Amino acid sequence: MSDFNTNEPMIEMYIYETVQLIDRLEQLVMETEETASLAFAIDEIFRIMHTIKGNSMMMLYENIAVVAHRLEDLFDLLRKDESVVYDVGKITDLTLEMIDFVKAEIQKLERGITPNGNSDELKQTIVAYMNSLTFMNDQPDIKLEDTVDTNDQRYYLSPTKTEAKAENSVSAETDIQCYKASVHYEAGSGMENIRAFTFIHTVKEKWIEYHHYPKDVTNDPDAGTVILEKGFHIIFKTKLNETEVTALFDAISFLDHYILNPIDEQQYIDYLEAYQIDNVNTFISEPKVEKSAEEELEAAEDEMIPPAFETTETMPKSEDAAIEHIKKALNPKSKTDTSTKEVSVPAQTKAAMISVDVHRVDKLMDLVGELVVSEAMVTQNPEIQKLQLESFEKAARQFRIIMNDLQDTVMSMRMVPLALTFQKMNRIVRDMKKKIGKDVELVIIGEQTEVDKNVIENINDPLMHIIRNSVDHGIETIEERVDAGKNEKGTITLEAKHSGGDVWIIVKDDGRGLDREKILDKCEDRGILTKSREDYSDREVYEMLFAPGFSTKEQVTEFSGRGVGLDVVAKNIKKIGGSVIISSELGMGSEFAIKIPLTLAIINSMMMQVGKTIFSVPIVSIRSSFIANERDITTDPDGHEMVIVRGQAYPIIRLHKRYNLETEVKALSDGILMMIEENGRTRVFFADAILGEQQLVVKSPPHYLKHVEGLTGFALLGDGRISIILDPDQLVS
Amino acid sequence: MNHENIAEEAVALTSQELKKFLTISIDNEIYGIDIEHVNDINRIQEITEVPNQDHYVMGIINLRGQIVPVIDIRRRFVKNEIEYDDRTCIIVIRYEENIVGLIVDRVVEVLSIPISLLTKTDSNDQKSKFIMGITKYNDQIITLLDIERILFD
Numbered sequence: 001m002s003d004f005n006t007n008e009p010m011i012e013m014y015i016y017e018t019v020q021l022i023d024r025l026e027q028l029v030m031e032t033e034e035t036a037s038l039a040f041a042i043d044e045i046f047r048i049m050h051t052i053k054g055n056s057m058m059m060l061y062e063n064i065a066v067v068a069h070r071l072e073d074l075f076d077l078l079r080k081d082e083s084v085v086y087d088v089g090k091i092t093d094l095t096l097e098m099i100d101f102v103k104a105e106i107q108k109l110e111r112g113i114t115p116n117g118n119s120d121e122l123k124q125t126i127v128a129y130m131n132s133l134t135f136m137n138d139q140p141d142i143k144l145e146d147t148v149d150t151n152d153q154r155y156y157l158s159p160t161k162t163e164a165k166a167e168n169s170v171s172a173e174t175d176i177q178c179y180k181a182s183v184h185y186e187a188g189s190g191m192e193n194i195r196a197f198t199f200i201h202t203v204k205e206k207w208i209e210y211h212h213y214p215k216d217v218t219n220d221p222d223a224g225t226v227i228l229e230k231g232f233h234i235i236f237k238t239k240l241n242e243t244e245v246t247a248l249f250d251a252i253s254f255l256d257h258y259i260l261n262p263i264d265e266q267q268y269i270d271y272l273e274a275y276q277i278d279n280v281n282t283f284i285s286e287p288k289v290e291k292s293a294e295e296e297l298e299a300a301e302d303e304m305i306p307p308a309f310e311t312t313e314t315m316p317k318s319e320d321a322a323i324e325h326i327k328k329a330l331n332p333k334s335k336t337d338t339s340t341k342e343v344s345v346p347a348q349t350k351a352a353m354i355s356v357d358v359h360r361v362d363k364l365m366d367l368v369g370e371l372v373v374s375e376a377m378v379t380q381n382p383e384i385q386k387l388q389l390e391s392f393e394k395a396a397r398q399f400r401i402i403m404n405d406l407q408d409t410v411m412s413m414r415m416v417p418l419a420l421t422f423q424k425m426n427r428i429v430r431d432m433k434k435k436i437g438k439d440v441e442l443v444i445i446g447e448q449t450e451v452d453k454n455v456i457e458n459i460n461d462p463l464m465h466i467i468r469n470s471v472d473h474g475i476e477t478i479e480e481r482v483d484a485g486k487n488e489k490g491t492i493t494l495e496a497k498h499s500g501g502d503v504w505i506i507v508k509d510d511g512r513g514l515d516r517e518k519i520l521d522k523c524e525d526r527g528i529l530t531k532s533r534e535d536y537s538d539r540e541v542y543e544m545l546f547a548p549g550f551s552t553k554e555q556v557t558e559f560s561g562r563g564v565g566l567d568v569v570a571k572n573i574k575k576i577g578g579s580v581i582i583s584s585e586l587g588m589g590s591e592f593a594i595k596i597p598l599t600l601a602i603i604n605s606m607m608m609q610v611g612k613t614i615f616s617v618p619i620v621s622i623r624s625s626f627i628a629n630e631r632d633i634t635t636d637p638d639g640h641e642m643v644i645v646r647g648q649a650y651p652i653i654r655l656h657k658r659y660n661l662e663t664e665v666k667a668l669s670d671g672i673l674m675m676i677e678e679n680g681r682t683r684v685f686f687a688d689a690i691l692g693e694q695q696l697v698v699k700s701p702p703h704y705l706k707h708v709e710g711l712t713g714f715a716l717l718g719d720g721r722i723s724i725i726l727d728p729d730q731l732v733s
Numbered sequence: 734m735n736h737e738n739i740a741e742e743a744v745a746l747t748s749q750e751l752k753k754f755l756t757i758s759i760d761n762e763i764y765g766i767d768i769e770h771v772n773d774i775n776r777i778q779e780i781t782e783v784p785n786q787d788h789y790v791m792g793i794i795n796l797r798g799q800i801v802p803v804i805d806i807r808r809r810f811v812k813n814e815i816e817y818d819d820r821t822c823i824i825v826i827r828y829e830e831n832i833v834g835l836i837v838d839r840v841v842e843v844l845s846i847p848i849s850l851l852t853k854t855d856s857n858d859q860k861s862k863f864i865m866g867i868t869k870y871n872d873q874i875i876t877l878l879d880i881e882r883i884l885f886d
Binding site: 366367369370612613659660661699701702703704705706708709711714716720721722724 | 783790795797798802
């Protein structure tokens with residue numbers, strides 16, 4: 001465990017980087033799905049895969065590295081060879097699977113567990129797909145193979161071939177080498193016998209003598225099965241050198257693996273005998289080879305490059321090796337290319353952005369806040385104000401302008417567009433519609449809307465929940481939609497927009513809508529109705545959805561309906577100072593409108609004085625403020641004061657009484673009344689005086705203090721004093 | 734006293750094992766606060782009252798942009814209150830996650846006291862609830878304060 005501790009900063013860095021890369025990757029993949037084209041993203045995805053692979057290797061998270069590596073290969077292939085025909089959907093699926101896998105592993109890491117997920121299956125799927133790609137795109141070449149070889153290979157082979165021939169002419173017979181080889185095709189690739197035949201046909205000119213088992217690949221109906229089970233076994237003599245021979249085998253399509261061993265003359269004769277007397281078992285057995293120490297060392301040296309094509313004696317058994325072979329055969333230069341690309345990667349992607357620890361930004365904001373305070377202390381210093389200082393005033397004004405700019409800039413540093421969060425929703429809809437067989441389209445509007453970083457962090461989960469809810473419960477099945485005369489494809493609109501000091505995030509679907517009666521039935525079952533059914537307004541009924549443990553859908557699905565539904569959403573949104581408003585029309589769809597503050601850190605507020613205390617209330621919840629007219633004030637028999645405004649009576653709450661503060665202003669007509677409305681409830685509050693409007697930087701109350709009902713935080717005022725920020729929601733309830 | 738002699742000899746032997754205390758005076762008594770917890774010492778400044786707090790929590794101060802709650806140690810010890818003057822100090826204490834200011838009459842000095850001279854008191858004794866030990870150093874009795882209990886008990 002001590003090891004783990006020493007690694008911690010590295011792990012943190014790793015997590016941070018990987019999460020960023022994965023997010024970007026997901027975004028890219030979703031974009032490719034939209035445009036149904038991968039071309040623009042291949043390079044970037046390749047680079048991301050490469051970085052993830054590299055980082056994971058360094059951290060020894062092999063399971064992650066392996067998958068990233070395979071995908072890197074795949075994208076490398078696509079990148080290098082534009083002629084390759086591929087299925088965008090399949091590739092994005094694979095990439096998304098990888099993304100999920102990595103995410104799960106990262107979560108483990110965050111909990112302090114070493115990533116231990118098994119990625120073999122995923123790896124194999126990727127390898128299999130890549131093999132099929134190589135095959136599909138090689139096929140035309142195979143058909144023409146008698147006349148034209150695969151381009152890459154031709155250039156690769158021919159010069160060496162002539163060279164070899166030239167050499168051979170000098171040292172004739174001694175250069176003939178015998179080999180025993182067996183080729184194993186991928187399961188399910190089909191037509192093994194034909195493949196074997198094509199292979200033999202391609203290479204026979206290059207071999208002096210050859211024999212293979214099964215003997216008759218074209219006419220024997222069982223040949224295919226035999227090859228699949230036991231492999232295609234060949235002994236041959238050739239003048240080609242080892243590299244050239246390896247290259248021939250490397251070029252085989254749908255290859256699972258092959259075994260190629262040089263044998264000496266005696267072994268060759270032994271095999272030949274077995275061949276002639278039909279001793280199959282002997283013929284297909286592999287020769288015993290003694291590896292030299294040097295070769296073993298070489299093999300161990302570099303895991304990334306399967307030793308198979310460095311030393312033909314070792315056997316490339318795994319798909320890893322095979323894929324490397326294919327890759328190498330296709331792109332002999334790929335290794336060097338990759339390394340040159342690597343260098344340019346960071347420059348391209350990171351030039352315009354730097355990532356900064358949030359705490360530093362917070363600190364900067366604190367400092368700027370203080371600077372504003374000390375600016376006021378200097379420029380409004382009582383000693384200076386007595387003097388007539390024209391140039392000082394000028395300089396001070398300039399100073400204040402820069403100060404405001406500085407403050408705005410610091411604030412804006414924390415603002416992040418919602419785009420990334422919205423992209424994630426895309427992913428959720430995509431995954432769900434595949435699984436539950438509904439056709440849903442997510443339309444995103446206004447994803448460039450910026451909100452404070454801490455809002456982003458808190459909005460993700462609730463939003464995800466609502467979207468899932470809409471797909472699962474809101475949108476009907478295809479049949480239901482057709483019956484209702486709607487478009488088969490359901491639409492969910494996810495929209496963000498600014499409105500006043502708030503950001504609205506609206507999730508709207510064109511599904512079945514909320515059923516008022518059903519909801520009321522359910523509430524009746526749970527016994528949470530407090531008045532008769534007819535007395536509930538639609539809005540009140542919909543608000544019932546937020547009651548803990550409420551779920552209208554009887555059926556529990558994988559995605560939603562576990563009973564921990566919307567109440568959690570409501571709670572989380574409330575935590576960041578937001579609220580949710582539901583509206584719906586039966587059969588037409590429903591809309592969840594989430595109102596969240598632009599930032600949790602700054603609020604535009606009205607300040608009022610009570611005794612020595614300065615209270616601030618967000619200006620958005622203030623309806624009006626007025627001086628009480630004696631005639632409008634009444635007192636009910638219990639002593640509660642009420643004020644009548646436009647024919648309606650509102651209870652008055654005296655802030656000095658509520659918070660036990662001393663004040664001189666006790667008569668209602670001496671102070672000021674402020675009407676505050678929140679969540680449909682209105683109360684009137686009494687304060688000594690209004691001090692004015694100001695943008696305040698909210699500081700959360702120190703944990704040490706006891707919780708005070710209605711108090712959400714503190715703010716420093718320009719003159720260094722501290723204001724208490726009141727939460728209208730708690731005030732009115 | 735024999736006990737003390739032994740203790741003083743021990744000081745000479747293990748003089749490197751010292752613990753630093755910030756000493757403060759309240760009603761001419763000297764109290765020590767483990768310097769480990771002391772973050773900062775400030776002059777008294779304007780305190781903003783916060784409603785519905787314990788009687789000894791005077792409110793909050795703006796400590797260079799940070800909101801810090803302050804406790805009046807006299808009120809905490811249930812001693813008679815005196816007016817704050819220009820020698821009144823706020824000692825900023827960091828204890829675990831909390832940063833709290835202690836209002837004290839005056840700060841005296843920082844002493845390095847050998848660990849061997851520190852004697853523990855029975856912290857369950859109601860009278861010495863806020864005290865974790867006592868020491869005699871340079872002919873002066875110093876009562877060592879238990880910060881955790883002052884803040885949370």
